Amino acid sequence: METVNIKINGMPLTVPKNSTILEAARSAGIDIPTLCYLKEINEIGACRICMVEVKGAKSLVTACVYPVNEGMEVITNSPKVLNARKLTLELILSTHERKCLSCVRSGSCELQKLCYDYKVDDETYFEGEKIHYDIDDSAAHMYRDNNKCILCRRCVAACSKMQGIGVIDANERGFSTHIGCAFEKDLAETSCVSCGQCIVACPTGALSEKDDTQAVWDALHDPNKHVVVHTAPSIRATLGEAFGLPIGTNVKGKMVDALRRLGFDKVFDTDFGADLTIMEEANEFIERVKNGGKLPMITSCSPGWVKFCEHYYPDMLDNLSSCKSPQQMSGAIIKTYYAQKMGIDPKDIVCVSIMPCTAKKFEVKRDFQSAAGVPDVDISLTTRELARMINRAGLLFNELPDEDFDSPLGDSTGAGAIFGATGGVMEAALRTAVETLTGEELKKLDFEEVRGTKDIKEATYQVAGMDVNVAVVSGLANARKLLDDVKAGKKNYHFIEVMACPGGCVNGGGQPTQPASVRNFVDLKAKRAAALYEEDRNMPLRKSHESPVIKTLYSEFLEKPGSHKAHEILHTKYVKRSVY
Amino acid sequence: MANKKCAIPFTGTPEQEEELMRVIHEHKEEKGFLMPILQKAQEIYGYLPEEVLEKIATETGVPMAEIYGVVTFYSQFALNPKGKYKISVCLGTACYVKGSGAVYNRLQQKLGIQGGECTPDGKFSLEACRCIGACGLAPVITVNDDVYGRLEVDDIDDILAKYAE
Numbered sequence: 001m002e003t004v005n006i007k008i009n010g011m012p013l014t015v016p017k018n019s020t021i022l023e024a025a026r027s028a029g030i031d032i033p034t035l036c037y038l039k040e041i042n043e044i045g046a047c048r049i050c051m052v053e054v055k056g057a058k059s060l061v062t063a064c065v066y067p068v069n070e071g072m073e074v075i076t077n078s079p080k081v082l083n084a085r086k087l088t089l090e091l092i093l094s095t096h097e098r099k100c101l102s103c104v105r106s107g108s109c110e111l112q113k114l115c116y117d118y119k120v121d122d123e124t125y126f127e128g129e130k131i132h133y134d135i136d137d138s139a140a141h142m143y144r145d146n147n148k149c150i151l152c153r154r155c156v157a158a159c160s161k162m163q164g165i166g167v168i169d170a171n172e173r174g175f176s177t178h179i180g181c182a183f184e185k186d187l188a189e190t191s192c193v194s195c196g197q198c199i200v201a202c203p204t205g206a207l208s209e210k211d212d213t214q215a216v217w218d219a220l221h222d223p224n225k226h227v228v229v230h231t232a233p234s235i236r237a238t239l240g241e242a243f244g245l246p247i248g249t250n251v252k253g254k255m256v257d258a259l260r261r262l263g264f265d266k267v268f269d270t271d272f273g274a275d276l277t278i279m280e281e282a283n284e285f286i287e288r289v290k291n292g293g294k295l296p297m298i299t300s301c302s303p304g305w306v307k308f309c310e311h312y313y314p315d316m317l318d319n320l321s322s323c324k325s326p327q328q329m330s331g332a333i334i335k336t337y338y339a340q341k342m343g344i345d346p347k348d349i350v351c352v353s354i355m356p357c358t359a360k361k362f363e364v365k366r367d368f369q370s371a372a373g374v375p376d377v378d379i380s381l382t383t384r385e386l387a388r389m390i391n392r393a394g395l396l397f398n399e400l401p402d403e404d405f406d407s408p409l410g411d412s413t414g415a416g417a418i419f420g421a422t423g424g425v426m427e428a429a430l431r432t433a434v435e436t437l438t439g440e441e442l443k444k445l446d447f448e449e450v451r452g453t454k455d456i457k458e459a460t461y462q463v464a465g466m467d468v469n470v471a472v473v474s475g476l477a478n479a480r481k482l483l484d485d486v487k488a489g490k491k492n493y494h495f496i497e498v499m500a501c502p503g504g505c506v507n508g509g510g511q512p513t514q515p516a517s518v519r520n521f522v523d524l525k526a527k528r529a530a531a532l533y534e535e536d537r538n539m540p541l542r543k544s545h546e547s548p549v550i551k552t553l554y555s556e557f558l559e560k561p562g563s564h565k566a567h568e569i570l571h572t573k574y575v576k577r578s579v580y
Numbered sequence: 581m582a583n584k585k586c587a588i589p590f591t592g593t594p595e596q597e598e599e600l601m602r603v604i605h606e607h608k609e610e611k612g613f614l615m616p617i618l619q620k621a622q623e624i625y626g627y628l629p630e631e632v633l634e635k636i637a638t639e640t641g642v643p644m645a646e647i648y649g650v651v652t653f654y655s656q657f658a659l660n661p662k663g664k665y666k667i668s669v670c671l672g673t674a675c676y677v678k679g680s681g682a683v684y685n686r687l688q689q690k691l692g693i694q695g696g697e698c699t700p701d702g703k704f705s706l707e708a709c710r711c712i713g714a715c716g717l718a719p720v721i722t723v724n725d726d727v728y729g730r731l732e733v734d735d736i737d738d739i740l741a742k743y744a745e
Contacts (some may be wrong), residue, residue: 160643160645160646165643166643166644166645166646167643167645168645169643169645169646169648169649170649170653171648171649171652172652172653173652173653180645181645181648182633182644182645182647182648183584183585183630183648184584190645579638580634580637580638580644
């Protein structure tokens with residue numbers, strides 16, 4: 001690797017030739033503040049908070065995009081630099097709605113932290129004219145509050161560059177500049193897929209999930225309701241972050257205990273629903289292969305991806321698996337099988353799901369998602385909302401004991417656990433499909449080729465004398481590339497896994513936010529996914545079809561995968577949507 | 581934010597659409613193709629209707645939100661057609677200090693539209709303009725080629741009444 005010699009704050013350093021000043025400083029233990037910069041997503045040098053002095057340069061430069069060169073001398077903390085940053089913060093605050101006390105991002109707001117660090121405290125000094133914006137609450141999953149927007153455009157880049165959608169952009173100019181949809185439409189009128197990547201990209205409280213925690217409190221306090229919760233595979237790998245634990249800590253036991261203490265009647269695991277999804281999806285795949293059905297079959301677990309497909313690839317809806325997602329399958333079984341077993345009217349059950357995802361809030365309201373005549377899932381909360389409930393209940397999360405999920409719908413396999421990472425659904429499905437097709441036990445359960453955080457992963461497996469071509473893709477801009485290749489006949493796959501969020505659910509739009517100072521330097525996706533693969537490795541059962549609960553469920557209730565009853569309860573339909 | 585959809589129905593002809601498609605295909609492989617396409621589209625239609633922007637978005641793959649952002653950034657682009665009577669209010673320095681801001685506000689209020697928009701019947705469009713060189717008459721407005729000067733806010737009703745037919 002080519003290197004250059006530079007000096008930062010007088011300290012001699014040797015750094016890679018193509019690094020930016022920001023990266024070089026970070027490698028020497030110096031944090032330069034950023035607001036607009038998100039590595040590889042938003043590199044526009046617009047907010048001017050990362051200004052530093054470079055010897056010989058005629059003005060301050062933006063460290064986030066300015067490359068180092070041989071002999072460069074940088075000062076990151078001179079009075080000139082610090083004053084420039086403070087002035088920038090004051091200008092931002094002059095139009096910012098400073099309702100910080102109860103703001104959803106209070107404590108995790110990147111602007112708030114900088115204002116504290118730089119002691120920007122004289123409000124009378126920077127009080128200025130403001131434009132009042134109405135909050136856009138039209139979408140099922142989020143609020144857009146431009147009064148707290150600092151125009152960093154991280155959301156715009158997440159939407160257009162990372163997800164290939166682009167339903168928001170900067171409208172108008174100068175003082176009137178604001179982020180909005182074309183023709184100032186509400187978000188719900190656009191082809192927004194509800195992935196929530198804009199929310200986790202936002203440095204302030206301008207974008208946030210719709211908070212549905214009050215509805216859960218109300219249910220928990222209603223003596224006539226049987227309130228059941230189930231938690232998605234990835235939540236255990238991320239919830240700890242909301243309580244200051246290291247990224248990638250598996251907090252399954254504490255999470256279960258917390259949910260029980262919150263008052264849920266049963267604490268189940270969506271991993272069970274994931275196992276069930278595999279039974280139905282592997283069966284559907286085998287049927288399609290055997291009977292000349294539509295191929296490639298594409299997974300349908302990710303509601304952001306499903307809505308994207310409905311808007312942008314409506315001609316490929318037949319390729320989508322008809323399986324409901326694990327969230328909905330869990331809910332459907334809770335309201336049918338479990339309700340019957342317990343002798344509870346499904347109308348008296350409130351099913352709450354804890355999801356890494358804001359699109360799940362949209363999914364629970366979709367048609368064809370009510371197996372018992374009532375919604376399969378009543379309320380879908382994000383990881384962030386669960387953390388909020390735990391805090392409000394006064395639970396000292398890190399001190400809680402480790403508990404186990406309730407039986408029977410809390411029992412699952414390692415195949416369910418890895419659903420939370422990109423490639424996990426594919427691997428889990430292959431474990432079951434290959435054994436079903438060959439009738440032989442797999443010697444090696446790890447399908448390494450489909451693991452990891454690469455944008456697009458491809459593999460070919462020899463199964464029962466047939467070459468099965470699979471692809472795994474995460475992030476919708478990547479999905480678009482892959483699907484265009486499939487449509488153009490350049491690629492020939494049998495089975496594709498698509499996750500809307502880059503890296504899969506561990507990096508979902510409902511996960512705890514991490515500031516840019518972390519996101520730019522730590523691979524969140526890989527660290528969080530590692531916790532799930534470790535859980536899988538340590539499970540006694542790692543194949544969905546070997547789960548005793550799954551076996552009992554089919555023998556007592558569903559008959560067999562793909563049965564008429566299974567179709568009524570566990571499968572769904574899609575609708576064509578337009579882009580504009 | 582209220583939906584900013586134009587109140588005037590789109591009346592594009594097949595000939596205009598053919599011309600638009602020709603322009604899109606002529607430019608869409610160029611670097612920075614959006615500006616020339618938008619400029620020529622505005623020449624074809626006189627303004628940039630939503631239906632036209634949708635066509636450009638679909639044909640070029642540039643998201644509509646991005647196109648709308650560009651269109652609202654540059655003052656050369658209009659999202660509304662001009663009315664039968666085009667009212668311009670001078671907000672140049674001399675007119676402004678003589679109270680043209682209040683005149684402009686009254687016109688927006690009377691016509692029920694914002695600057696840059698056109699009334700739903702297509703009759704009046706309203707815009708602000710810079711100095712028209714009649715500072716001695718400040719504050720000044722023009723309605724098509726008619727010039728009205730030394731205005732008071734209360735003169736507006738009488739002026740509009742002249743164009744009632």
